[in-house]
Amino acid sequence: MATLDDVVAWLRDLAGTMKEHAAELTELDSAIGDADHGTNMARGTAAVAALLDESYDDAAALLKKAGMTLVSTVGGASGPLYGTFFLRMAGPLAGKEQIEAADLGAALRAGVEGIQQRGKAEAGDKTMYDAWAPALEAYDEAVSGGQDVGGSLRAAAEAAAEGRDGTEPLVARKGRASYLGDRSAGHLDPGAASTTLLLESAARTLG
Amino acid sequence: MIGLVLVSHSRALAEAAVELAGQMVAGDDGPRTRIAAGLDDGSLGTDAAAVADAVADADSGDGVLVLLDLGSAVLSAEMALELVDPDVAARTRLTAAPVVEGLVAATVAASVGGDLAAVAREAEQGLLAKREHLSPDGAPDAEPADGSSDDGPASADARTEVEVTAPHGLHARPAALLVRTLAGHDARVRVRNLTSGRGPVDGSSLSAVATLDARRGHRLELTASGPDAARVLEAVDDLAQHQFGDRPPPPTTPPTARGSGLDVAIGPAVVVDTSVDVSDYRAGDPDAEQQRLDGALRAATDQIGALAETADQSATAAILDAHRALLADPALLEPTRAAITSGSSAPEAWTATADEVHRRFAELPDAYQRARADDVREVRDRVLAALVGRPGTEAPRPDAGGILVVGTLDAARAAGLDPSSVGGVVTRRGGTTGHGVLIAQARGIPLLADVGDVAIHDGDLLAFDARTHRLLVRPDDDQRAELEQLIEARRHEREQAEAAAGDPVVLGDGSAVHVVANVGAATDANGLRESGADGIGLVRTEVLFADLPELPSVEQQTAAFLDLAGAVDGPVTIRTWDVGADKPLPFLAIAPEDNPFLGARGLRVFRTGPEPLVQQLQAVCRAAREAPVRVMFPMVSRPDEVDWALARLAEAGDREGGVPPGLAVGAMVEVPAAALRVAEVARRLSFVSIGTNDLTQYVMAAGRGNEAVQDLLDPADPAVLRLVALVCDEVGPGVDVAVCGDAASRPEVAARLVALGVRELSVSPPAIPLVKAALRGQ
Numbered sequence: 001m002a003t004l005d006d007v008v009a010w011l012r013d014l015a016g017t018m019k020e021h022a023a024e025l026t027e028l029d030s031a032i033g034d035a036d037h038g039t040n041m042a043r044g045t046a047a048v049a050a051l052l053d054e055s056y057d058d059a060a061a062l063l064k065k066a067g068m069t070l071v072s073t074v075g076g077a078s079g080p081l082y083g084t085f086f087l088r089m090a091g092p093l094a095g096k097e098q099i100e101a102a103d104l105g106a107a108l109r110a111g112v113e114g115i116q117q118r119g120k121a122e123a124g125d126k127t128m129y130d131a132w133a134p135a136l137e138a139y140d141e142a143v144s145g146g147q148d149v150g151g152s153l154r155a156a157a158e159a160a161a162e163g164r165d166g167t168e169p170l171v172a173r174k175g176r177a178s179y180l181g182d183r184s185a186g187h188l189d190p191g192a193a194s195t196t197l198l199l200e201s202a203a204r205t206l207g
Numbered sequence: 208m209i210g211l212v213l214v215s216h217s218r219a220l221a222e223a224a225v226e227l228a229g230q231m232v233a234g235d236d237g238p239r240t241r242i243a244a245g246l247d248d249g250s251l252g253t254d255a256a257a258v259a260d261a262v263a264d265a266d267s268g269d270g271v272l273v274l275l276d277l278g279s280a281v282l283s284a285e286m287a288l289e290l291v292d293p294d295v296a297a298r299t300r301l302t303a304a305p306v307v308e309g310l311v312a313a314t315v316a317a318s319v320g321g322d323l324a325a326v327a328r329e330a331e332q333g334l335l336a337k338r339e340h341l342s343p344d345g346a347p348d349a350e351p352a353d354g355s356s357d358d359g360p361a362s363a364d365a366r367t368e369v370e371v372t373a374p375h376g377l378h379a380r381p382a383a384l385l386v387r388t389l390a391g392h393d394a395r396v397r398v399r400n401l402t403s404g405r406g407p408v409d410g411s412s413l414s415a416v417a418t419l420d421a422r423r424g425h426r427l428e429l430t431a432s433g434p435d436a437a438r439v440l441e442a443v444d445d446l447a448q449h450q451f452g453d454r455p456p457p458p459t460t461p462p463t464a465r466g467s468g469l470d471v472a473i474g475p476a477v478v479v480d481t482s483v484d485v486s487d488y489r490a491g492d493p494d495a496e497q498q499r500l501d502g503a504l505r506a507a508t509d510q511i512g513a514l515a516e517t518a519d520q521s522a523t524a525a526i527l528d529a530h531r532a533l534l535a536d537p538a539l540l541e542p543t544r545a546a547i548t549s550g551s552s553a554p555e556a557w558t559a560t561a562d563e564v565h566r567r568f569a570e571l572p573d574a575y576q577r578a579r580a581d582d583v584r585e586v587r588d589r590v591l592a593a594l595v596g597r598p599g600t601e602a603p604r605p606d607a608g609g610i611l612v613v614g615t616l617d618a619a620r621a622a623g624l625d626p627s628s629v630g631g632v633v634t635r636r637g638g639t640t641g642h643g644v645l646i647a648q649a650r651g652i653p654l655l656a657d658v659g660d661v662a663i664h665d666g667d668l669l670a671f672d673a674r675t676h677r678l679l680v681r682p683d684d685d686q687r688a689e690l691e692q693l694i695e696a697r698r699h700e701r702e703q704a705e706a707a708a709g710d711p712v713v714l715g716d717g718s719a720v721h722v723v724a725n726v727g728a729a730t731d732a733n734g735l736r737e738s739g740a741d742g743i744g745l746v747r748t749e750v751l752f753a754d755l756p757e758l759p760s761v762e763q764q765t766a767a768f769l770d771l772a773g774a775v776d777g778p779v780t781i782r783t784w785d786v787g788a789d790k791p792l793p794f795l796a797i798a799p800e801d802n803p804f805l806g807a808r809g810l811r812v813f814r815t816g817p818e819p820l821v822q823q824l825q826a827v828c829r830a831a832r833e834a835p836v837r838v839m840f841p842m843v844s845r846p847d848e849v850d851w852a853l854a855r856l857a858e859a860g861d862r863e864g865g866v867p868p869g870l871a872v873g874a875m876v877e878v879p880a881a882a883l884r885v886a887e888v889a890r891r892l893s894f895v896s897i898g899t900n901d902l903t904q905y906v907m908a909a910g911r912g913n914e915a916v917q918d919l920l921d922p923a924d925p926a927v928l929r930l931v932a933l934v935c936d937e938v939g940p941g942v943d944v945a946v947c948g949d950a951a952s953r954p955e956v957a958a959r960l961v962a963l964g965v966r967e968l969s970v971s972p973p974a975i976p977l978v979k980a981a982l983r984g985q
Binding site (some may be wrong): 034036040068071072073074075076077078079080081083084118119120175176 | 254256
């Protein structure tokens with residue numbers, strides 16, 4: 001079970017995580033993209049962290065605000081993608097003070113569906129969806145197995161990391177990396193990497 | 208005007224592109240162009256919220272085209288559409304057009320008044336010229352499109368020079384007509400603007416022709432090569448002599464094949480199920496589905512093309528043109544393709560998109576625009592039929608005398624019927640004013656509308672009389688004999704009426720009744736002399752010029768009025784602009800109103816800005832010097848409004864060297880207040896014309912177009928007729944009373960109006976012989 005305070009903690013942790021890993025993400029992006037993913041994510045999540053001192057009715061309200069903030073501050077494709085993720089996540093959580101594992105599962109699913117709709121990516125396109133898809137599956141499986149929010153998120157983060165590693169041999173079919181064609185193979189996808197970081201952060205804070 | 212938004216990662220890039228595009232248009236003529244580029248801190252990136260703001264800012268109500276560079280620009284722009292007002296989003300389109308070329312082409316297309324589809328099309332074709340130019344295998348256009356070409360007379364087979372006679376220069380419509388004319392010939396034509404020095408450009412490209420900046424009075428040089436070189440230039444000369452089509456075409460084409468017009472039919476039922484069964488459809492992978500969709504769209508376009516070839520009336524052709532445009536409309540195609548990409552089958556994706564577009568049209572407040580929903584549904588079914596391999600949605604052609612039974616009659620099917628062969632049409636629903644019904648009636652096909660879910664089987668003998676709304680399924684011998692007699696009687700009646708149509712109607716007391724025509728589109732005037740019209744009693748100027756993108760000039764209006772005067776031997780009554788929030792025009796926009804029938808409408812519209820009215824009155828003054836033209840003002844309630852209108856006429860006269868002395872001036876009586884005070888209203892006028900459609904809705908407090916109260920909308924209601932009698936009795940000596948509503952077209956009502964003292968009936972052209980016959984019978 002998680003609360004508004006836990007979500008605040010998550011988003012604060014996320015800002016720190018992105019700052020810490022900014023150089024690493026940008027380096028991944030410099031191999032196959034435009035070398036700004038780390039900077040972009042650090043800037044966007046820092047802007048979200050600046051919202052956390054205000055008060056919110058519920059987690060849904062905060063997540064919405066965070067989504068809009070990411071849209072306007074990230075700059076790259078991850079802006080609308082993560083922005084949509086948080087905006088859509090808010091839907092199933094509206095009015096809930098206590099977020100159960102199943103609620104969060106529904107929220108994650110809604111968020112990921114938003115990402116897929118926005119980016120029109122499929123599994124194997126070498127995008128963040130390659131981390132999200134196995135993570136969602138693992139999360140749901142853990143919930144069915146009786147795991148709580150923390151345990152389910154840990155399972156999701158592990159699956160995301162595997163998904164991220166699985167993007168290495170892939171040839172990108174979406175985004176800036178797709179301009180590189182075959183040369184995009186042999187590198188991790190930066191979006192899948194930031195997704196893994198996001199889920200690891202959630203597992204640390206929402207559990 | 209369509210607004211433009213440029214979404215880019217880089218503000219510098221966007222600003223430079225906008226500057227470049229701005230050079231294509233003079234001064235403030237360009238579209239509202241907004242930039243959403245870069246982040247607030249100056250770094251590269253895109254911001255969906257900023258895109259949403261830019262879209263809202265660029266929108267003037269006509270629509271917005273969004274051009275975007277790459278990556279997140281696309282995602283941010285798509286997201287922006289979810290953030291703006293849904294109404295604005297509905298008229299906003301994202302285009303895959305190249306940023307620089309697309310922006311230049313879109314700027315030109317928008318500045319000449321193109322609609323969203325036209326502007327988007329131009330933007331998307333922005334790469335064509337460059338691609339052709341650079342194509343290695345010497346494509347036909349592999350030569351410079353700028354002034355550096357030496358493709359002059361030396362290499363051309365023919366050459367001509369024309370003056371740009373279109374009143375507003377070669378803006379989108381005349382330019383499109385020029386391009387279409389050239390495309391119909393086997394010749395390559397290059398066009399140079401001799402006056403401005405621009406060009407030469409390829410005459411087959413609308414964007415390229417638009418870059419010539421050909422204003423009225425400019426001289427164009429056209430050089431042609433190829434087998435049709437001489438002929439194509441003759442066609443261009445002809446076009447120039449007709450203002451490049453920028454005025455209503457002269458009424459020359461007489462109506463051709465016509466049905467019986469008897470409103471009664473007997474024959475075997477041919478029942479058509481227009482729904483398309485897609486349950487056996489086996490979807491392939493997205494690529495295969497996209498290909499099937501393309502094939503179906505091509506097939507549907509071909510079918511409509513074939514129907515248009517044989518269309519015998521320009522109104523029909525115009526509707527088929529609209530269907531063809533829908534088949535290429537990105538608003539239908541883009542969401543369909545996106546859904547297919549996400550895994551939908553072609554029929555699912557197409558149906559969902561078409562239904563959504565249909566819903567949007569069906570919710571529009573304007574009845575005319577709502578009718579576009581029917582067009583969408585017809586196009587939907589046609590494409591679905593093609594997808595499942597059915598040859599078309601055409602009915603099995605009824606044999607001679609067969610009666611088609613359909614759910615609703617769509618325009619394409621109505622156009623495809625052979626009026627000399629089909630016995631009649633029965634519709635189950637859809638009302639009496641849909642496109643298809645109007646087309647069938649205009650072609651004289653007997654039609655019974657809205658019979659509901661009566662059980663009718665293929666081959667059942669049917670008989671109906673539309674005038675009494677009577678339907679007989681499997682009539683017995685007596686009923687059948689009765690209907691056959693009715694047909695005989697009607698035929699005899701019609702023949703007599705037509706034979707005598709040219710004769711005047713003189714009543715027993717020796718007074719004459721003029722039966723004149725209501726005219727909207729210029730083509731309504733076709734064949735008026737043959738039908739016996741004693742003149743034109745109502746020119747709906749707001750319909751006559753409805754398809755122009757901007758206010759027609761005084762010259763243009765004068766010419767159109769004189770064309771109409773040439774189509775009849777009697778007077779022509781021009782009604783000044785009768786617009787309102789219920790029937791706006793592109794160039795006379797009216798803000799939406801809660802209750803448009805009671806709002807700024809007709810004469811009232813011009814109280815705050817009379818210039819369009821004064822200009823129209825100038826055209827009336829000019830035309831009245833050469834032809835028996837009269838003028839009347841719509842939507843008058845009080846006598847002082849007539850005084851105000853007459854002052855505007857005097858103002859127009861001052862600009863034209865005086866109001867012609869014989870000009871007859873009148874007013875519409877459609878507001879009960881004007882009827883009740885008609886003596887005062889008409890004290891400075893020579894005639895009044897009662898608009899029974901509006902008078903009835905105001906007297907009965909029953910809105911036109913509201914199906915729930917249609918039964919109250921009877922122009923022959925005693926209350927309405929009593930007001931007509933009042934007008935006739937009290938109008939004062941020397942003031943003629945006319946009726947120009949639909950009531951006058953009904954022979955039995957016409958006779959009653961004349962009995963009350965009305966001496967001019969303005970009716971729909973096909974009704975003239977019958978109305979005349981009914982009056983003679985009195």
